[in-house]
Amino acid sequence: MRYDLVIFDNDGVLVDSESISNTLLAAYLTELGHPTSYEDSIRDYMGSAMHRVHDLVEERSGRRLPGDFDEVFHARVFAAFERELEPVAGVVDVLEKLRADGVPYCVASSGSHERIRVGHRAAGLERWFEGGRVFSAQDVGRGKPAPDLFLYAAERMGVEAGRCVVVEDSPLGVQAAVAAGMDVLGFTAMTPAERLVGATRLFGGMEELGELLMGRVEVVEDEENSSSDSSTHG
Numbered sequence: 001m002r003y004d005l006v007i008f009d010n011d012g013v014l015v016d017s018e019s020i021s022n023t024l025l026a027a028y029l030t031e032l033g034h035p036t037s038y039e040d041s042i043r044d045y046m047g048s049a050m051h052r053v054h055d056l057v058e059e060r061s062g063r064r065l066p067g068d069f070d071e072v073f074h075a076r077v078f079a080a081f082e083r084e085l086e087p088v089a090g091v092v093d094v095l096e097k098l099r100a101d102g103v104p105y106c107v108a109s110s111g112s113h114e115r116i117r118v119g120h121r122a123a124g125l126e127r128w129f130e131g132g133r134v135f136s137a138q139d140v141g142r143g144k145p146a147p148d149l150f151l152y153a154a155e156r157m158g159v160e161a162g163r164c165v166v167v168e169d170s171p172l173g174v175q176a177a178v179a180a181g182m183d184v185l186g187f188t189a190m191t192p193a194e195r196l197v198g199a200t201r202l203f204g205g206m207e208e209l210g211e212l213l214m215g216r217v218e219v220v221e222d223e224e225n226s227s228s229d230s231s232t233h234g
Contacts, residue, residue: 002059002216003163003165003183003213004104004159004160004163004164004165005104005105005106005154005157005159005163005165005214006098006103006104006106006164006165006167007105007106007108007109007153007154007164007165007166007167007177007182008105008106008107008166008167009047009107009108009166009167009168009173010107010108010109010111010116010119010167011047011109011110011111011119011172012046012047012088012169012187012189012190013088013091013167013168013169013187014087014088014091014107014120014123014125015085015086015087015088015119015120015122015123015125016058016085016086016087016088016089016123017079017081017085017179018042018118018169018190018224019190020077020080020084020085021077021080022038022042022046022077023038024073024077024080025039025041025045025053025073026040026041026078027192028037028069028072028073028076029041029053029057032065032066032069034057034060034061034063034065036079037182042190044199046094046169046170046171046191047110047144047169047170047171047172047173048110048143048144048170048172048174048182049110049111049124049137049142049143049144050073050112052071052141052143053065053069054069055077056229063103072102073128074114074115077115078114078115078118081118081122081123081130082118082122085119085122085123086123087123087124087125088189088206089205089206090207090209091206092125092128093206093207093210094206094209094210094213095125097210099128104159104215105133106129106132106133106134106135106153106157106159107129107133107134107135108135108136108137108149108150108152108153108166109135109136109137109149110137110138110144110149110172110173111136111137111198112137112138113134114138115136116129116134117134119138122171127184132156135149135151135152135153135156136149137151138174139224140152140208143172143205144172144173144175144176145171145172145175145176146176146181147176147177147179147180147181149176149187150164150166150176150177150180150182151180154180154182161180161181161182162181162182162196163179164182164183165182165183165184165185165200165213165216166180166182166183166184166185167184167185167187167209167218168184168185168187168196168199169186169187169188169189169190169191169196170191170199171191171195171196173197174186174197174198174199175198177198178198178220182189183198183200184186184200185199185201185202185209185212185213186199186200186201186202186203186225187202187203187204187209188202188203188204189205215231
């Protein structure tokens, strides 16, 4: 089928942030008396909103995390982003192609709006996501694997859920996209293919993503111009 909207996850798909944030999360949880390895963090928290961290820690230990946990964690993450965050290799080429072809796209992330903004600024992606293209779990209350965020993004972009394709790299994100009734392209750069159960297709690099999307996304025509002039849905 042809898609009318491409919805990108953020961490690990647009910005190469998963190794940074999960290293810091594992270290901070361990510091607070909840021993957590980097592998544990990737397995349990990758792609999830912060409330999942609180819920799992309390469920497993019977203890709640400190009231300032999110504030301290994000301060550490943002500082690290400013020092070392880069865009995912090849994703700028994909964005350039989508924009050039007038293909609607957006980002829908479990991260906060602040986290998305800081990451995009540090990685030089701000210009690609202006004009109402950024959606956060903060907008809907329930993060992935609930479908709410993807459904909200589709609604705000004016596209039916069944006409969307999601680009995801986490099991929780794939579950959310499937629950939303959307096709999902699973990025296997950090996540083993067998963990992305339910993905419509899998890909290992952004050059492959470009090929998967080619010819399967709908170009939006500017009603005021001729059919040869395309416009970006924003």
